[in-house]
Amino acid sequence: MTSSFLRAPRHHKRTSLDLDVIIDGVLNRVEARISDLSEGGARIDGASLPARSRCEIHYGGQTVYAVVMWSEIDRMGVRFPYELSHGPLYRALQRARSAAMIEPVRIFHSQRSAGFGRRGLS
Template sequence: MDNFRLPAARGHKRTPVSIDVTVNGILNFVDGRITDLSEGGARVDGASMPARSRCEIHYGGQVTYAVVMWAEHDRMGVRFPYELAQGALYNALQSARNAAMIEPAQIFHSSRPPVFGRRGLS
């Protein structure tokens, strides 16, 4: 019998975001953008460091520690050794999830005056 295993499901829901951050590696600071975020990790575009290296993600005056899980030329995936439960990145994640919960039609209806036509005829 084969020892084939399916990969384990992710423990956290990933949320698309656009958050400008600074990543601190061992010798340098690199600007990047988080485009995918969860409590357990993130995808950082515009920054790349070697796999298995440790780094710091600076955002909102706070530091979040991370380990690079995979890296390509211009992006990388990081895992947080301590899950996000508070702080600036966690707040940004919650804001992005809350914004995604509002349907576009509800956003437009809430900003329209309750009148008929362009001139406000009743």
Template structure:
């Protein structure tokens, strides 16, 4: 039996912090999306059984998902329909835009040339 090498992900994952409500078959729990892409998400604070289907509610939008892996305090979900519009997609785009802004070095320009705190050479 031969194993196939893992495929690269189709979408770039982006770190976010988005409060959501996850509806399972019998219950609904609050969670936080900490990793998001057009194809799926990692949700902390919520856990449902693997291969179960759920709904993710955010800002009036419902996104359907399938649980791919699950631990006692987090889970990874895949979206059967890619995110292309709506509030969750807008939050993803905002997070990607914020990550693209480079950090500016604030203190390097004020640093004295020389040795020590007094700039003795």
């Protein structure tokens, strides 16, 4: 008999960003980088703690508590027991979301030829 594991949908939208943080585990303190963040959790690169362990994330004078949900050699996913709703980490998330909403600049579209390829062959 096989069991199917259905994953519940995420409650918060994940946002890619690049933040240097300090992770405090039970026995160590390590510098790492948050590369994916939401109000409910984060993906942290450059640090790895055992799954189900607790840690603290220090950023901008704020301490955020987290539980490690999964862990690989050089990265891990953490869940926040209390959703981010204020503080420097939350403001960084809001800035990253605002930057992602801006449409990329369209350069050189007015200078493109109507032909085929770079040389405008017909």
